[in-house]
Amino acid sequence: MGMTTPGRSFPRFVDEAAVQAVVDGFRNRTLPIERWTHQAHLAVGLWHVRSFGEEASKDLLRRGISTYNESVGVPNSDTRGYHETVTMYFVWAAARYLETPRPPALVDLVNDFVESRHGSKDGIFVFWSRDLLLSTPARRGWIEPDLRPLSVEALLAAEAVA
Numbered sequence: 001m002g003m004t005t006p007g008r009s010f011p012r013f014v015d016e017a018a019v020q021a022v023v024d025g026f027r028n029r030t031l032p033i034e035r036w037t038h039q040a041h042l043a044v045g046l047w048h049v050r051s052f053g054e055e056a057s058k059d060l061l062r063r064g065i066s067t068y069n070e071s072v073g074v075p076n077s078d079t080r081g082y083h084e085t086v087t088m089y090f091v092w093a094a095a096r097y098l099e100t101p102r103p104p105a106l107v108d109l110v111n112d113f114v115e116s117r118h119g120s121k122d123g124i125f126v127f128w129s130r131d132l133l134l135s136t137p138a139r140r141g142w143i144e145p146d147l148r149p150l151s152v153e154a155l156l157a158a159e160a161v162a
Contacts, residue, residue: 010039010114016107023047026064029071036072042119043110045087046094050109054095061087078136085138086124089150093118096152117155126158 013019025031026044044064048057062084069081076082097118102109113119124133127145137143148154 010037012111013043013107016105019043019047019106019110026068029068031068033072033074036068038121039114042090042094042114045090046097046110046113047106049091049094050098050106054091057091057094058088061091078139083139084141085128085133085143088142089124089127090119092150093123093155096155117158123155123158126155 013022022031022035022040022043025035026040031040045057045061048060048064051057052060062082065087066076066082069076074081094113097113097116103112117123125147127147127150128138128143129146132138132143132146135143
């Protein structure tokens with residue numbers, strides 16, 4: 001069974017080595033750009049939060065994603081590349097996801113996160129309007145949600161009506 005985000009389905013990671021290959025490719029900047037999918041972003045983000053904690057992961061991912069983008073020719077500009085608000089949202093989502101009992105194996109943890117409401121591409125729109133989230137200020141720096149404050153309860157409640 002593949003993982004689905006709006007308009008996109010991802011095959012499940014088959015084992016821990018597959019997850020680690022994405023993480024390592026990101027960290028050493030050898031991951032081909034076509035493999036830098038939403039699923040890969042989530043795997044890398046969750047791995048960082050699990051390995052270093054929520055606060056340390058913020059700076060590691062901010063620098064890591066920007067540097068990775070540059071290494072594959074993606075500019076970090078007002079319209080492309082690193083997006084601060086989106087990245088910080090998914091760090092928050094990964095940390096909240098890890099606060100509840102989860103499978104210990106990294107492959108299961110990542111696959112379940114990608115399939116969860118926490119990892120869903122549309123979960124972020126529970127908190128931000130599309131216009132604000134896609135704005136240059138939101139890309140360049142953290143912008144507080146304009147629809148409702150971040151909360152797991154709101155994220156999960158939205159799933160029931162989505």
